[in-house]
Amino acid sequence: MRIQKTQGVEQTTLLEGDCLTLLPKLPSDSIDLICTSPPYADCRKKTYGGIVPDDYVEWFLPISQELYRVLKPTGTFILNIKEKVVAGERSTYVINLILALRRQGWLWTEGYIWHKKNSFPGKWPNRFRDAWEHLLQFNKNRKFKMYQDAVMVPPKESTVHRAKSLRDYEDFRQESATGSGFGRNISKSVSRELVYPTNVLHLATECSNRNHSATFPESIPEWFIKLFTVENDTVLDPFAGAGTTGVACRRLGRRFIGMEIVPEYVKIAMDRINATPAPAEVPLSSPV
Amino acid sequence: MRIQKTQGVEQTTLLEGDCLTLLPKLPSDSIDLICTSPPYADCRKKTYGGIVPDDYVEWFLPISQELYRVLKPTGTFILNIKEKVVAGERSTYVINLILALRRQGWLWTEGYIWHKKNSFPGKWPNRFRDAWEHLLQFNKNRKFKMYQDAVMVPPKESTVHRAKSLRDYEDFRQESATGSGFGRNISKSVSRELVYPTNVLHLATECSNRNHSATFPESIPEWFIKLFTVENDTVLDPFAGAGTTGVACRRLGRRFIGMEIVPEYVKIAMDRINATPAPAEVPLSSPV
DNA sequence: AGCTCTTATGAATCATTGA
DNA sequence: GTCAATGATTCATAAGAGC
Numbered sequence: 001m002r003i004q005k006t007q008g009v010e011q012t013t014l015l016e017g018d019c020l021t022l023l024p025k026l027p028s029d030s031i032d033l034i035c036t037s038p039p040y041a042d043c044r045k046k047t048y049g050g051i052v053p054d055d056y057v058e059w060f061l062p063i064s065q066e067l068y069r070v071l072k073p074t075g076t077f078i079l080n081i082k083e084k085v086v087a088g089e090r091s092t093y094v095i096n097l098i099l100a101l102r103r104q105g106w107l108w109t110e111g112y113i114w115h116k117k118n119s120f121p122g123k124w125p126n127r128f129r130d131a132w133e134h135l136l137q138f139n140k141n142r143k144f145k146m147y148q149d150a151v152m153v154p155p156k157e158s159t160v161h162r163a164k165s166l167r168d169y170e171d172f173r174q175e176s177a178t179g180s181g182f183g184r185n186i187s188k189s190v191s192r193e194l195v196y197p198t199n200v201l202h203l204a205t206e207c208s209n210r211n212h213s214a215t216f217p218e219s220i221p222e223w224f225i226k227l228f229t230v231e232n233d234t235v236l237d238p239f240a241g242a243g244t245t246g247v248a249c250r251r252l253g254r255r256f257i258g259m260e261i262v263p264e265y266v267k268i269a270m271d272r273i274n275a276t277p278a279p280a281e282v283p284l285s286s287p288v
Numbered sequence: 289m290r291i292q293k294t295q296g297v298e299q300t301t302l303l304e305g306d307c308l309t310l311l312p313k314l315p316s317d318s319i320d321l322i323c324t325s326p327p328y329a330d331c332r333k334k335t336y337g338g339i340v341p342d343d344y345v346e347w348f349l350p351i352s353q354e355l356y357r358v359l360k361p362t363g364t365f366i367l368n369i370k371e372k373v374v375a376g377e378r379s380t381y382v383i384n385l386i387l388a389l390r391r392q393g394w395l396w397t398e399g400y401i402w403h404k405k406n407s408f409p410g411k412w413p414n415r416f417r418d419a420w421e422h423l424l425q426f427n428k429n430r431k432f433k434m435y436q437d438a439v440m441v442p443p444k445e446s447t448v449h450r451a452k453s454l455r456d457y458e459d460f461r462q463e464s465a466t467g468s469g470f471g472r473n474i475s476k477s478v479s480r481e482l483v484y485p486t487n488v489l490h491l492a493t494e495c496s497n498r499n500h501s502a503t504f505p506e507s508i509p510e511w512f513i514k515l516f517t518v519e520n521d522t523v524l525d526p527f528a529g530a531g532t533t534g535v536a537c538r539r540l541g542r543r544f545i546g547m548e549i550v551p552e553y554v555k556i557a558m559d560r561i562n563a564t565p566a567p568a569e570v571p572l573s574s575p576v
Numbered sequence: 577a578g579c580t581c582t583t584a585t586g587a588a589t590c591a592t593t594g595a
Numbered sequence: 596g597t598c599a600a601t602g603a604t605t606c607a608t609a610a611g612a613g614c
Contacts, residue, residue, distance in 0.1 A: 037610090039610085040610060042610095043610045082610075083399065084610095084611085084612095085611080085612060085613095087430075088395065088397065088430040088612090088613085089395050089396050089397060090396050090397070090398060090399055092386070092387065092390070092396070095383035095386060095387065096387075098380070098383060099380060099383065099384075102380070107376065107377050108377050108378045108380070109376065109377060109378065109414070109415070110378060110415050111371065111378055113401055113403070113420050115401070115403065115488050116584095116609095117584065117585080118583070118584035118585050118586095118609075119486055119583080119584080119609085119611090120582090120583090120608095120609055120610075120611050120612095121581080121582035121583045121584080121608095121609080121611085122580090122581060122582055122583090122611050122612065122613095123484065123580085123581040123582045123583095123612095123613095124581080124582095124611085124612055124613055125434065125436075125613075125614095126397070126430075126431075126432065126434055126612095126613080127397070127398050127487070127612080127613095128436070128484055128485055128486050128487050129484070129486045129487065129582080129583075129611080130486070130487055130611075130612095131486035131487055131488045132401050132487065132488050133610095142375075142376040142414075143414075144414065146413065146414055148413075148416070196411065196416055196417070197416055198407055198416050198417045198418070198419030199415070199416050199417065199418055199419055199420065200403050200419045200420050204584070204585060204586090205584090205585085205609060205610085206585090206586080206609085207584080207585060207586065207587095207607080207608050207609040215610095216610095443583075443584090444583085444584070483582085483583065484582075484583085486583095
């Protein structure tokens with residue numbers, strides 16, 4: 001266990017090991033948001049062994065059972081997952097997982113779509129490139145905490161006349177849809193000029209070298225952290241990988257608990273999180 | 289039955305009635321593409337009576353059994369469907385339908401996403417606007433006909449800027465802009481300047497009122513018709529509604545069989561299709 | 577198992593411009 | 596002239612799928 005403290009508060013906890021073993025050590029009803037991207041079926045074989053699609057649900061259910069226990073009743077579970085093609089067909093392991101999670105007690109509240117602007121290239125005679133992934137939202141109850149104002153975006157109209165072409169406009173909008181500026185507080189004060197986003201997120205994958213085969217872009221955990229937590233809430237990522245969720249937590253002033261089975265990634269994650277600045281401390285009485 | 293003939297060929301057939309009754313009259317293995325948007329569960333009660341989500345799969349399976357029979361072995365079935373929110377949860381009838389169709393023998397080849405750029409406005413405390421729908425592709429066999437070159441698109445401007453000079457790109461754009469109309473074959477000749485699309489379609493919904501509560505934009509059937517059929521192939525829409533698929537077929541020179549249970553929509557569809565110009569006849573030997 | 581098809585993007589490397 | 600900012604170009608690579 002490696003702990004990083006900021007301002008006397010235990011902010012970041014990185015645990016090395018299998019989350020199925022580590023999760024039972026966490027207290028019940030203690031997590032505000034679980035945001036994770038587990039290894040997809042048949043992927044990351046070199047590092048995680050790869051789970052066969054047929055065995056995926058069986059593999060995941062004991063973990064999600066523990067996730068259910070540690071999540072607060074008003075908390076949210078965001079699951080990033082993608083379907084694979086098996087024998088010319090879309091594999092059904094994702095939809096089987098959804099059904100299984102519901103039987104386990106989870107409510108399948110929403111299905112966000114992550115549109116990957118730079119999807120993996122390729123050419124096949126019977127299909128185009130797969131440019132989207134699931135971002136599934138599950139909850140324990142119909143009532144959960146949600147801070148919609150924290151993720152508002154500039155409206156279409158303000159950009160239309162500024163853009164030279166439709167394509168420019170799309171580019172701009174896709175950038176602004178994720179609120180590219182970190183740490184900015186775009187909420188109530190300017191809310192008259194902002195609109196709520198939809199359940200389709202347009203983001204590029206990061207193809208820069210993170211020494212991890214599958215980092216998702218920081219914008220994704222950032223968006224859900226803003227949407228479902230406030231400062232000093234606790235976020236859990238049981239498949240922390242290179243620690244992207246932890247980096248976003250550090251930047252946004254949320255507590256983070258990460259679990260990762262590969263020692264090398266634990267080190268990378270810790271280094272990345274340590275290199276990330278925490279939000280500036282706000283004086284109790286600030287001179288204006 | 290109302291029939292429209294063009295150039296001596298029976299091009300458009302609109303049948304009034306329940307597709308479950310009408311489909312058995314079609315010969316087996318006769319359809320190249322089925323492209324349809326059936327009534328979503330529990331929606332549009334005023335027009336279709338509405339199917340309760342729990343009964344949706346049971347209601348659809350006898351129809352899809354007939355669709356399977358009439359589709360050519362190399363044909364494709366495109367199903368536009370949207371998940372509904374029931375009691376604060378995403379309803380599972382779509383994923384249950386996918387599983388049921390697979391048990392019926394269909395291969396679930398691909399899951400396209402229709403990103404609705406102007407989704408229905410609204411505000412809820414626990415969710416954002418739903419801006420996407422499924423466009424599910426099913427086939428009878430792993431081998432099916434697909435004409436990918438017919439739907440190639442200009443690359444992203446940013447990519448072109450980097451790959452080539454702006455001037456080259458502008459020249460190319462002028463050309464392709466003129467080829468963007470219906471019926472044109474912008475493929476092989478300029479294929480080096482075009483790229484293949486992904487499985488995420490960005491289309492606006494149609495704002496104009498067609499007197500039908502759920503018209504999808506003509507771009508959607510147009511895209512799939514180009515992708516999966518050639519001229520004089522036969523396209524079937526068992527839930528023809530206001531005839532959007534038929535209009536696209538007429539424009540693209542494909543034969544169309546539409547079925548619609550509401551007499552008023554049959555009339556609207558026929559009027560719209562009749563008002564649509566067929567592609568210009570190409571002389572067998574054209575003087576140059 | 578290996579080869580191949582393919583596109584968007586960040587990072588790196590230079591070239592050009594302007595104060 | 597120097598340095599910083601901007602722009603053009605190159606390069607590697609990203610959670611793939613079919614034969």
